[in-house]
Amino acid sequence: MNTAEIMTAFTSGLADINLAEPDTARGGEKAAERMKTASSTIYDMAATLSAKGDLWNWGMYDPEIVDEIRARLPGFGEFGTDGFSEQLYFLALRDLPIGLDDYDGRTVLEVGCGTGEGLNFLSRIARGARMTGLDLSPRAIARASATLARADVLEFVHGDAEKLPFVDGSVNILVNIESSHNYPDLGRFLREVERVLSPGGILTHIDVFTRQRYAAMRRMTAEIDGLTWVTDHDISDRVRAAIGRRMASDSHFHATLARQRMNPMARRIAAHSQILMFGGMFAGYQPPAVIRLLSRIGIVPWVSGLPMESYRHQVAVRR
Numbered sequence: 001m002n003t004a005e006i007m008t009a010f011t012s013g014l015a016d017i018n019l020a021e022p023d024t025a026r027g028g029e030k031a032a033e034r035m036k037t038a039s040s041t042i043y044d045m046a047a048t049l050s051a052k053g054d055l056w057n058w059g060m061y062d063p064e065i066v067d068e069i070r071a072r073l074p075g076f077g078e079f080g081t082d083g084f085s086e087q088l089y090f091l092a093l094r095d096l097p098i099g100l101d102d103y104d105g106r107t108v109l110e111v112g113c114g115t116g117e118g119l120n121f122l123s124r125i126a127r128g129a130r131m132t133g134l135d136l137s138p139r140a141i142a143r144a145s146a147t148l149a150r151a152d153v154l155e156f157v158h159g160d161a162e163k164l165p166f167v168d169g170s171v172n173i174l175v176n177i178e179s180s181h182n183y184p185d186l187g188r189f190l191r192e193v194e195r196v197l198s199p200g201g202i203l204t205h206i207d208v209f210t211r212q213r214y215a216a217m218r219r220m221t222a223e224i225d226g227l228t229w230v231t232d233h234d235i236s237d238r239v240r241a242a243i244g245r246r247m248a249s250d251s252h253f254h255a256t257l258a259r260q261r262m263n264p265m266a267r268r269i270a271a272h273s274q275i276l277m278f279g280g281m282f283a284g285y286q287p288p289a290v291i292r293l294l295s296r297i298g299i300v301p302w303v304s305g306l307p308m309e310s311y312r313h314q315v316a317v318r319r
Contacts, residue, residue, distance in 0.1 A: 209309060
């Protein structure tokens, strides 16, 4: 597939996955494989183009969490990051029935780890754990392995969230952040989670939902006997707060763009594209007039995005 075909397969696949009613078929195995191929290719490109330290999620903003992270990592947010994406990772472990100082000897798996920066951050927060990141993008895994892997602490493997390459009961904590909305078969992923978690093991799941996808999630969680769901918190306000701060003219995001060698129009287009990618529509982003004009004449593609209704943190325990 060429680039246009890849983007079409990816965007149509996302729509099929997230807008289908819970009991509606989504095109079968061939459609699922096309979506996975497109997703892998797109994230391969992202892994090649993104800068060191980039995290691929919308982020959240909570002053209390910022203070807690800084107590553990003095200077957090002062160098090379706005800290919003890391806050989502911190939240993933913060509210679990395991203290952040009690990870010695535990196994932590992140499914959908991208280039591994988020899991690398968690390895500094929950010390003593053996952490593994898995992603569908071979390029992302190659980069993570080359730049972040550390023997007996942090490793990365290529794999499919719906066919996890781990033995039964081998994982204590499974982390999944802003990834599962890309999975053609959410139920298959959750059954794999059930399989690989040890008794008492914990899934910490954070993602954005359309109305239909959330209804499907609720139905599937009720069908999987081995997982007890103990938390379902709507964190939309804190996610929108992060996106809004990123969109501000004096933000780290805009300062980073300003340092790149682009003419002003190219910078505006790049900012528009990245704001759309990282949740702008969810936070009420309205493109500036010049971008709307360029879209009308076909120079800038207009992407309205899916009608995402909530961003949630959910926790399940393996029986």
